[in-house]
Amino acid sequence: MTLNNTTPPRALANGRYQIDAIFADSGGMGVLYDARDTRCANNRVLIKTTRYDGGTNARHFAYDASEAQKHIQRLRAILEWEKKVLIRCKKEGINNVPTLIDFFYDRSLLLQPTYEGKRGAYPLPAEVLVSEPFLVMERVPGDTLEHLVASGGLEARREVRLLRFACELLTVFIRLHRRFEVQGREAYFIYQDLKPANVLISKEDYLTLIDMGGVTLRLGDKTTEPTAGMLTYGYAAPEGEVDGGVRIDQRFDLYTLGATLYHAATGIDPRELPGQFPALELRALEQAGLSGATRQIIARALERDPERRYGIAAEMRKDVLSALRDLGEHV
16 A cells, blocks of 8 residues: 655644654554654654555545545544553553553545545545544554564574563453453453564563554453454454454453464464464474473463463463473573
């Protein structure tokens, strides 16, 4: 996808943020811009906004005017939801996520005034063009786990480092999965889309879980809009296929963690295996030189039957800590 604005605008966003360049356009539902906060010593920040496919032949805008506006509103609702999730994470004391700095509405950087739809060209109303949500976050240094695996940057003390990353992610999951009440019904969050591309590792091996826009809310016996069913094939547990993933529970996150560890340990990308929900060959873990305890942890997390998987994050974290001790690590 080619952005409509490949050259960042010179005007300040929200009268404050100087956007310098596109930082990431990974093909998801958001675009990240590299920017400076002119009111705070030009500190570097990342600004996330909704990702659109623009242009006269764009698939997402092959609508009539009314359908296009509904599509825009749905995608914007996901970014607004991400803001709420980040706020909730800080209230829960979850430190391994980006810090929310600001949230504002301004003119879209990507939408064009006119599109070619099903019934010819149509304009987008001015109020749509000027009401784009923007999420401002701290710029966290580091490389994604996906990049480290591909570049060979994970080879030194690989097993210990992966177990420590797992421990940190499970701590996040313990707090995300903490129950609370919404209108008399039990609720909790599910991260839902864990994969190496969403794990940022600093030079000091500090871990940050990024892209909280895919988090969904388990409310009663199903997950809720706007993010229900946002998953990545290969890393997603098989139950994600049923009902479009709206009835997944906390065990889904533990499977995605197992698939992420599998990829990082073996170098085998689950997305490249046949089928949307491929079975991951466990012999590859032994060939990767992992200890028996670590192999057992990943194998249990990858059980295709949720009833045979770890039931809660704390249970899996206990085994990870034990495996670290067995490797002579202080925990």
